Amino acid sequence: MKIIYKNIIGIVLLSGLLVLSGCHKDESTDGLLEQNKVGLSDPKTGTVINIFQGDVLNLKPTLSQSMKNNMDDLTFSWTVYDNSPSSNYTLPRFSIGNEYELKYTVSGESFTLGQNYLLRLTVTEKSTGLSSFLNYRLLIANKYGTGWVVLEDKAGKGDLSFVFPDYTVEHGIYTDRNTTVLTGPKKIEIVPFSITEDISASGKRMYILADNGSQEYNFLTMTKKFDYSFLFFSAPPVIKPSVMNFTSGTLNSANRSAILGIAINNGKAHSNLVGGFPGVKKWGDIALTPSGTQNYELAPFASGGNTYPAVVYDNLSKRFFYIRGYSPTPVAGSLEAFPSAASSVDAFDMNNVGMTMIFQDSADVVKTINAVMKSDNNQPYLYKYKTESTTSAPIITLSKTQMNAPGFVNYTAAAGSTTTPHIYYGLANKVQKYETSSNTTTESYSFAASEQITAIKYAKYSSDRTGARLVVATWNGTEGKLYFFTINNVGDLGSASHTFTGFTKIVDVAYKY
Known part of the structure; x- marks a missing residue:
C-alpha cells in the first residue's frame, strides 16, 4: 500500500514540474539577430538574351532585402557557364563582373559567336555566408548575318x-x-x-x-x-x-x-x-x-x-x-x-x-x-x-x-538580272537597262552629273521582302553614296527607295545572308 502511495505522489510531483516548465518564459532567443532575406528578380530571365559581339551587356536586376540598408554586407559575382546540352554547370568558364549592376562589353575572345551561355548572378552575405542566385540565358548573335x-x-x-x-x-x-x-x-x-x-x-x-x-x-x-x-x-x-x-x-x-x-x-x-x-x-x-x-x-x-x-x-x-x-x-x-x-x-x-x-x-x-x-x-x-x-x-x-x-x-559597273531579261550597266552618271530578249537599251536612272557610278549589284530577294533590288554606288570625288532601287516585274526602276551617305569611294558591294 505504501508503494502505491509513493508512486502516486511521484507522478503528481512530475506532472507539476512539467506544468511549471511549460509556464516558464523562454528567453533563450532574445539575443539572436533576425536573418536578412535577399530576393532577386528580373523579367529578362524569362527569355533568351540575344547579344552581339562588341555590344555592352547591361543588367541590373531588382534586389530586395528583409532588412534595409544592408548593401555593405553583400558581395556580387557574375559568372558565365557553358549552356550546351551536355553542360552540368559545375565549373564556370569565367567571371565578368563583381558589381551589383553589370556593364560588360561582349568580345570575341571570351564569347563565341552562335554559342549559348548561362550567366549567373550570385549575391552573398558576408556576415552569414548565405547566397542567393539569379540565372540568365545568353545567345551570342550574329549582328552581321544579313x-x-x-x-x-x-x-x-x-x-x-x-x-x-x-x-x-x-x-x-x-x-x-x-x-x-x-x-x-x-x-x-x-x-x-x-x-x-x-x-x-x-x-x-x-x-x-x-x-x-x-x-x-x-x-x-x-x-x-x-x-x-x-x-x-x-x-x-x-x-x-x-x-x-x-x-x-x-x-x-x-x-x-x-x-x-x-x-x-x-x-x-x-x-x-x-x-x-x-x-x-x-x-x-x-x-x-x-x-x-x-x-x-x-x-x-x-x-x-x-x-x-x-x-x-x-x-x-x-x-x-x-x-x-x-x-x-x-x-x-x-x-x-x-x-x-x-x-x-x-x-x-x-x-x-x-x-x-x-x-x-x-x-x-x-x-x-x-x-x-x-x-x-x-x-x-x-x-x-x-x-x-x-x-x-x-x-x-x-x-x-x-x-x-x-x-x-x-x-564602269554592271549586273545581270536573274528575274527579268536585263543587264544593268553604269555609264558615267546614268544607269542603262539593256534587254537581252529585244536587243534594246533604255536609260533607267540619271544621277547628278557629279556622281559617277562605281558599283552595281542585283539581288533577287531583298531582306525586307519587297522583291528584287538593284544597288548602285556613286562617287563625286569627295563622298560615296549607295542607292537602293526596287525593280518591278518588267525590270523598270522607279525612284530610289533608300539613299545612304557617308561612304568613301565604293568599289564593290555584296549581299550577305
Whole structure:
C-alpha cells in the first residue's frame, strides 16, 4: 500500500514540474539577430538574351532585402557557364563582373559567336555566408548575318561598311576590327552555302580581294581569318586576285554544296577540289592549258555547273576553257577544251570565239550565262551559254547577238538580272537597262552629273521582302553614296527607295545572308 502511495505522489510531483516548465518564459532567443532575406528578380530571365559581339551587356536586376540598408554586407559575382546540352554547370568558364549592376562589353575572345551561355548572378552575405542566385540565358548573335557589305577605297586603303535590314549603316568595320592594311581593294566574294575544306569549321565563306592584303574574312565575326597566301598549297608568286569562289550544281540554298573552288589570280586559274579527297583542301598550283603551258590571260569571271564545274575565258587565245572537278584522269585542275558536240554552228564555238570578254553574269534563265564580248572594232556582242548539258542535248551554246547597247564597252559597273531579261550597266552618271530578249537599251536612272557610278549589284530577294533590288554606288570625288532601287516585274526602276551617305569611294558591294 505504501508503494502505491509513493508512486502516486511521484507522478503528481512530475506532472507539476512539467506544468511549471511549460509556464516558464523562454528567453533563450532574445539575443539572436533576425536573418536578412535577399530576393532577386528580373523579367529578362524569362527569355533568351540575344547579344552581339562588341555590344555592352547591361543588367541590373531588382534586389530586395528583409532588412534595409544592408548593401555593405553583400558581395556580387557574375559568372558565365557553358549552356550546351551536355553542360552540368559545375565549373564556370569565367567571371565578368563583381558589381551589383553589370556593364560588360561582349568580345570575341571570351564569347563565341552562335554559342549559348548561362550567366549567373550570385549575391552573398558576408556576415552569414548565405547566397542567393539569379540565372540568365545568353545567345551570342550574329549582328552581321544579313545585309549589304560595302567595300570602300580610302585613298588606296580598304575598309568595310554594313547596311542592315533596318536601313541603318555602320562604317569603318574593317579598320575597327583589324590591324592588317588592305591596299588597293578590288572585290568582295561571298559563298552563301557551306564549304568543307578542313582548314577551319564548315560554313559560308567571305573573301576580300585586294592588290595587297587579300584575305579570307570571317563570315560571322567580320574579322580577318587567313592571309590570301595561306589559302594555297603553294602561294602564287604574284598576288593579284580577281576571282575566288565556289561553283554549285544546285540552286536551293538549303541543299547547295560546292562542286569546285575556282580562283583567278594574275590572270591564271587555281582550283580547289572540295570533297575530292580526304584532308585539307586548298587552292592548287597554276592550271595549265591543254598544251601544258601557262600562256593564257583569264578574264575576271567564272561560272560552272554539274556538267562543267568551272568555265573560264582566255582573253589571250580568245576562247573558253573548262576545269573539271576531282578526276584521276585527266588530271583535275587543268584547263580543258570543250568537246565539239558542246557548240552549235548556229550560235558560236566555245573553243574559238575571237573576241575579248568584258563582262559576265547569270541570266534570267536557270543555269544560263550572259557573256559580253568586245570585237576588235569595239562593238559589244552578247554570247549566251549554259553550264550544264545532257547526253541527249550536249549543246551548251545558245546565241550570239551584236548588242544595241551604246557605251557598254566603256561601262564602269554592271549586273545581270536573274528575274527579268536585263543587264544593268553604269555609264558615267546614268544607269542603262539593256534587254537581252529585244536587243534594246533604255536609260533607267540619271544621277547628278557629279556622281559617277562605281558599283552595281542585283539581288533577287531583298531582306525586307519587297522583291528584287538593284544597288548602285556613286562617287563625286569627295563622298560615296549607295542607292537602293526596287525593280518591278518588267525590270523598270522607279525612284530610289533608300539613299545612304557617308561612304568613301565604293568599289564593290555584296549581299550577305
